[in-house]
Amino acid sequence: MTTLLQCLSHTPLVGHFDPAPAVLDEVETVIAKARERIATFDPELVILFSPDHYNGFFYDVMPSFCIGMAAHAIGDFGTAAGLLSVPQALAEQCAEAVLADGIDAAVSYRMQVDHGFAQPLEDLLGGLQRYPVIPVFINSVAPPLPSFQRARLLGEAIGRFARSTGKRVLLLGSGGLSHQPPVPELARVEGLMADRLKGSGRYLPADEREARQQRVISAARRFVEDPNSLHPLNPEWDQQFLDTLASARLSDLDGLGNAELSAIAGKSTHEVKTWVAAFAALSAFGPFDAFDRYYRPIPEWIAGYGALAARPLA
Numbered sequence: 001m002t003t004l005l006q007c008l009s010h011t012p013l014v015g016h017f018d019p020a021p022a023v024l025d026e027v028e029t030v031i032a033k034a035r036e037r038i039a040t041f042d043p044e045l046v047i048l049f050s051p052d053h054y055n056g057f058f059y060d061v062m063p064s065f066c067i068g069m070a071a072h073a074i075g076d077f078g079t080a081a082g083l084l085s086v087p088q089a090l091a092e093q094c095a096e097a098v099l100a101d102g103i104d105a106a107v108s109y110r111m112q113v114d115h116g117f118a119q120p121l122e123d124l125l126g127g128l129q130r131y132p133v134i135p136v137f138i139n140s141v142a143p144p145l146p147s148f149q150r151a152r153l154l155g156e157a158i159g160r161f162a163r164s165t166g167k168r169v170l171l172l173g174s175g176g177l178s179h180q181p182p183v184p185e186l187a188r189v190e191g192l193m194a195d196r197l198k199g200s201g202r203y204l205p206a207d208e209r210e211a212r213q214q215r216v217i218s219a220a221r222r223f224v225e226d227p228n229s230l231h232p233l234n235p236e237w238d239q240q241f242l243d244t245l246a247s248a249r250l251s252d253l254d255g256l257g258n259a260e261l262s263a264i265a266g267k268s269t270h271e272v273k274t275w276v277a278a279f280a281a282l283s284a285f286g287p288f289d290a291f292d293r294y295y296r297p298i299p300e301w302i303a304g305y306g307a308l309a310a311r312p313l314a
């Protein structure tokens, strides 16, 4: 097998405000099985599609897509901090190939990433540096957002590059499904907060970082008591989305506009474009089989929480 895919929701709330032990066990079992499968696959290269939450990408320059030539994680919400093991020459080749293929992704030689990248690297791979990883950012919270179609085309271009390496490549998608945690919006803030979103938030003082994290934890507590305190989760849409990916109908999502998706499933649901990109990358290896599907709405994590694996058909 030359490639394996794993998509998984992430949540900064794990360990801070958890669901009942039985649910936590269920999720841990799903993650443990994925981790075991990945260890057996023993990737030579990992390509990780993830969003950011105004920790590394800001409105001073906000790309739709960015490929990391080098990257470090900030360690928010108790996730791991430090350098990722990015194979720079290979990442440069990836960027060259993607641009030559018609997708104008930005590059970063100092990509700052948050739990969106760190959590899957820790949970699925065992740490930030366990395997060589090319991090690929997809803007999922800062309008104007890329479309489903562009995320799919990015994924296809990266998949063609991945295939050309001849390596065992693990494709990861991080984030989603339906959810809308409290993430500030430029159109709704001013003063210091607007300045933070334009770039001064890149290096937050510890007390502000802590206050920001507590805001999310408090919102989760409220959400459990009142599902209308935030945009409600949408299990029906989430299951349809999983059906769409599992049946390789990725381009069916092309026509779904960003405003429409926000209205259906919440403003952070755009993170599912990382799943679309990962599946599109897999499609460059030929027909695939999706398996180990998991889904549960978990209000404690403000998340339609899911997982889906896939591999090429034998």
Ligand SMILES: O=C(O)CCC(=O)/C=C/C=C(\O)C(=O)O
Binding pocket: 010, 011, 012, 053, 054, 116, 175, 176, 179, 181, 182, 183, 184, 212, 213, 215, 216, 268, 271, 301, 302, 303
């Ligand atoms: O600026 C803030 O306070 C952002 C809060 C934040 O980082 C929330 C993140 C939530 C997720 O990553 C998620 O549910 O996917």
Ligand SMILES: [Fe+2]
Binding pocket: 010, 051, 053, 116, 175, 176, 268, 271
């Ligand atoms: Fe997120």
